[in-house]
Amino acid sequence: MKTALVTGGGSGIGAAVAHRLRSDGLRVATIDLNAGEEKYSYTADVTDRAAVDAALDKIRTELGPVTVLVNAAGLERFKRFVDLTFADWQKVVDVNLNGVFHCVQATLPDMIEAGWGRIVNISSSSTHSGQPFMAPYVAAKSAVNGLTKSLALEYGPNGVTVNAVPPGFIDTPMLRKAEERGFLGDTQKQIDATPVRRIGRPEDIAAACSFLISEDAGYITGQILGVNGGRNT
Numbered sequence: 001m002k003t004a005l006v007t008g009g010g011s012g013i014g015a016a017v018a019h020r021l022r023s024d025g026l027r028v029a030t031i032d033l034n035a036g037e038e039k040y041s042y043t044a045d046v047t048d049r050a051a052v053d054a055a056l057d058k059i060r061t062e063l064g065p066v067t068v069l070v071n072a073a074g075l076e077r078f079k080r081f082v083d084l085t086f087a088d089w090q091k092v093v094d095v096n097l098n099g100v101f102h103c104v105q106a107t108l109p110d111m112i113e114a115g116w117g118r119i120v121n122i123s124s125s126s127t128h129s130g131q132p133f134m135a136p137y138v139a140a141k142s143a144v145n146g147l148t149k150s151l152a153l154e155y156g157p158n159g160v161t162v163n164a165v166p167p168g169f170i171d172t173p174m175l176r177k178a179e180e181r182g183f184l185g186d187t188q189k190q191i192d193a194t195p196v197r198r199i200g201r202p203e204d205i206a207a208a209c210s211f212l213i214s215e216d217a218g219y220i221t222g223q224i225l226g227v228n229g230g231r232n233t
Helices: 012-023 049-063 086-114 135-158 173-180 187-192 202-213
Strands: 003-007 027-032 041-043 066-071 117-122 160-165
Touching: 003 012, 003 049, 003 086, 012 027, 012 066, 012 202, 027 049, 041 049, 049 066, 049 086, 066 086, 066 202, 086 117, 086 135, 086 160, 117 135, 117 202, 135 160, 160 202
Parallel strands: 003 027, 003 066, 027 041, 066 117, 117 160
Antiparallel strands: none
16 A cells, blocks of 8 residues: 655645545545644645655654655735735745645655655646736746656656646635636636536546556656646647
């Protein structure tokens, strides 16, 4: 039985991924700013390497080496670019990009030692087309896609695959908050512009992660698998 770590596992996409991986038979731990209700839910800030390392020490003690990592922790900051402070920019990049750095670097030794590993980074469909009022988020998630490809090349020989899943228009707490603040426009128009004519669900992203983590996906690495209902293909 393999041990998986899902960041941002307290809600939204991260919680759905954690639930799916448990159903797939993996031992699953999550880290989030707000600990979830499931067993092996830990409180940690992915931007704090010491906190990440401390959580991993507990996870390894209770569940064993971590050979599956899903980076789903994320943060948005909707503002016009000219209104952004550098602190705004740094915070978004810190969570969405540097958090991935910390968690990948902290878990890779387990995967290398095992000669097997799976890393799935949750990026964003906005990396394909951009998104107004989300410059730091789009920049950070675009960097995650590039990091994914580089890590795939570097660690493929160690038996580790690294892929990214950029979600499209997914019904999450983050999306609903943006909708309430008027940053998404008409939600129905967004749905009408989606070929499958519905909003995505966190479970749609979890299904993609489940496949990329499976043995069936062992020959897939360095890929950006869009889950977006047909938009941004």
